[in-house]
Amino acid sequence: MAEKLLVSGSIAYDCIETPLDKADYILGGSASYASLASSYFAPTLISGIVGNDFKESDVKRLTARAIDISNIKFEQSKPTFFWRGKYHDNFNSRETLDVQVNVYEDYKPELNAEARSAKYVLLGNISPVVQTAVLDMIESPKFVIVDTMDLWINIERQALEAIVKRADLLILNDSEAKLFSGERNIICAGKKLMGFGAKSVIIKTGEYGAMLFHKDGFFVVPAFPIESLHDPTGAGDSFAGALAGYLAGCDDTSFEAIRKGMVVASATASMTVESFSCYKLEENGLDEINRRRDYIKKISCSD
């Protein structure tokens, strides 16, 4: 029986320039990417705040995926969180050209009764102070996923460490895992992060896939092989969203379920990077996710 999933994090407008293309004011932010991904697997509630420039067409993109938007605060005094970034050197480096926090300045999350009763919670990448405020409102969480980024490791370490202790699963990428743990070997990093109090840890390794550290074992999923990288933005958020949605959708938090969820998440994330925003994912949907999931299984088992 599917459980509902609460996804919190940022909802943003992004202006992105890549070596191939550019896009202005497209829907971005960790909660947008994650909830669009999770919506294929579980009833999803999104929590966040948007501003006076938020487009009706973007509201419709969320509701078209049956995402419950009643925990999005529509603030009329300021614009939506804004990020402008540029990918250089054939996607090998990313530069932030502008960030305007806007509505997320002094943001105090609020949740309705439906959201507070969620058993599955994805605390998408945002300040650990906001993540903590959200989690404090959840009545009896069954499985809490914390995603983060280098910024919070550097400037909000104490709050991050506190929320990680309450996590069933911590998700970060390889450079963040090395930064947070102080280890340079990725296996040592994962093991050390397990000691930080999260019950399990996933380290995302970009074009190579992701690794799971769990008390019941270790698991590696490859990335779905793509030739047409269009925009890497949001890949990690989509991965986390699809995984969280998968677990909520089958209401199973076992090692086996997380492994299967990682395959689905790898498939979903590969579609996110083949277009700006989540356009390709929204266009191709579950059939293409399942096709890629089956392909990933095929290319990773030797027998």
Next chain:
Amino acid sequence: MAEKLLVSGSIAYDCIETPLDKADYILGGSASYASLASSYFAPTLISGIVGNDFKESDVKRLTARAIDISNIKFEQSKPTFFWRGKYHDNFNSRETLDVQVNVYEDYKPELNAEARSAKYVLLGNISPVVQTAVLDMIESPKFVIVDTMDLWINIERQALEAIVKRADLLILNDSEAKLFSGERNIICAGKKLMGFGAKSVIIKTGEYGAMLFHKDGFFVVPAFPIESLHDPTGAGDSFAGALAGYLAGCDDTSFEAIRKGMVVASATASMTVESFSCYKLEENGLDEINRRRDYIKKISCSD
């Protein structure tokens, strides 16, 4: 029925300094690493040249693994090929401090009748001119593996391209694959290298494992997770050697056999990097290779 495998390449003495330890005049070189690895799977003949400083104890290390050394030329006028290197920044970069080609200067490989009749040939990393001279002596090769490195891509590209056209399998690492193909996306690099004429291509991705590009499909093997990196030297040579040995040992060159061989190769290479030279591999042998092979299978299949 096992076929014999001819392994050619360099036989060297290495002086290596790592952030953890140092070792002087230890047996190294692509053919040494590869033949010690392949010896666990197939009758192995090694081809190369050593000098007047080559130690009897190193001869014994090869013969103890039943490696046929009758195609090693023992040259008394000069010392063995010598390499001194240092790993910096917690193994993230390697610096060559000294190279003395010594006996490999003007080296003309010679093979006896036994070696010329080999069906399986691993042309370990060395100048493509030497690789070509070896392959030209093989009467009717069934499966030819070519390993290489950035140096030859940069200074011997024409000869390298010619030998690659004769290869059943080209093996290189991710940065070499990107350099050789001119592509920055690893999947695009693999596909472009397939167009260079090798029947299949393996791109090694270090701590992440390796990927196979083959007309019958794509395959990814993860690295065996290790916490105790001691010396990365020779990991790629061991990988190539174990894979070549596995294929010769079962006399099977199918896509399925290469996939299974890559799992064995990943297991073997993980032991090489846990000590200087191949000490750990020689100490623990096939039982530990098989244990790691089974573990890699377990961590890479989600069902």
